[in-house]
Amino acid sequence: MATIKDVATEAGFSISTVSRVLNNDESLSVPDETREKIFEVADKLNYRKKTVRPKVKNIAFLYWLSDKEELEDVYFKTMRLEVEKLASKFNIELTTYKITDGITKIPSEIEGFIAVGMFSDKELEYLRGITNNGVFLDTTPDPYHFDSVRPDLALLTVQTVDFLLEKGHKEIGLIGGTYHNPNTDEDEMDIREKIFREYMSKKGLLREEFIFCHRGFSVENGYYLMSKAIEQLGEQLPTAFFIAADPIAVGCLQALNEHGISIPNRVSVVSINNTSVAKYVSPPLTTYHIDLREMCKNAIELLLEQIIGKRKIVKTLYLGAELIIRKSTN
Secondary structure, three states, rough: OOOOHHHHHHOOOOOHHHHHOOOOOOOOOHHHHHHHHHHHHHHHHOOOOOOOOOEEEEEEEEOOOOHHHHHHHHHOOOHHHHHHHHHOOOOOOEEEEEOOOOOHHHHOOOOEEEEOOOOOHHHHHHHHHHHHOOEOOOOOOOOOOEEEEEEEHHHHHHHHHHHHHOOOOOEEEEEEEEEEEEOOEEEOOOOOHHHHHHHHHHHHOOOHEEEEEOOOOOOHHHHHHHHHHHHHHHHHOOEEEEOOHHHHHHHHHHHHHHHHOOOOOEEEEEEEEEEEEHHHOOOOOOEEEOOHHHHHHHHHHHHHHOOOOOOOOOOOOEEEEEEEOOOOOO
């Protein structure tokens, strides 16, 4: 195991200097190049790798969701809590700004940002004007300038259709939300609906009457959309539904149960997110587990690559997910 002396010898600095840098002694005045060299060598020699964390100040956490949006979808609350927890672990000084604050409240001296939510072109332009260092979680609004980490929803949609086809389902419906374009304030087709339409059409199985989408990823929206599907389709209800997210799926299950429609014997249901409630609903929900901790960890690591490692190229990272099979499918 490497020692401070080993790091000092390799880096070419005194043991005292190396020790103080590695222990984040803020009273020590040394050039940034010296700190970077010491951390680089410490990483190379695997010296106390888990605790070697330079203090990173002035990082903005842009949480661009309303309280109502967070309340409706625990996915985003979990993401926020993970970012805050990991920032502390990585020795990052994080200041949170909310959509209600407005983009101009973010000071021009920030070193970088991590962002969650939807941003308009004007807001992105403002961010480009104050920093080159930023990572978006769950979206990729500016892939030419900023990094992003997100679940591969296009792949998950294809995998869901394939899973249901392998189970013998030919009549497959979609219940989901829409994408809110902050530039036009209009609702647009979500990536899950877009890929579902394309893939089902390629398979020759697309049925327009089986698609129900409406703005919002809430339990209430799921209940409304499934109730609408049951009312309109009656006995022609498809044998399976792909649901865009767990909160919508919870509402869908409620509607199916209220109408006495057997799950999964009459209708199978597959969702995305694997939120904490998924295993407690009736029946327990088959859903893709998106590892939010891994997403947030990757976002922070990408930001540190930009700030400490001086990386200039932009990265977009798509993460896969594990299908957790429960009793809502057969």
